[in-house]
Amino acid sequence: MNDDEAYVYDAATGEWLPPGSAAAPPEKAAVRDAAGNALADGDSVTLIKDLKVKGANQTLKQGTVIRSIRLTDDPHEIDCRHDTIKGLVLRTEFVRKR
Secondary structure, rough: OOHHHHHHHEEEOOOEEEEOOOHHHHHHOOOOOOOEEOOOOOOOOEEEOOEOOOOOOOOEEOOEEEOOOOEEEOEEEEEEEEOOOOOEEEHHHHHHEE
């Protein structure tokens, strides 16, 4: 067996690694609400603070329930839909899991 075939190039670190020691892909950070509970796609959340919605001239009141959230690439933001506002993105620091 040739020595060149035994090593695997790891693009993340830029190094040649022996077989079987390739680094595992980095784990995705868990998305957590203001209380530290893990959030997942489809969860319902409650607002913990009144939020003024930019561009909609509307305020979402504390205690408003947002159903069926979707996680984004950013662990600090969730994509959701409200009855009157489409395409709403909320920061996880302002929501609590129901």
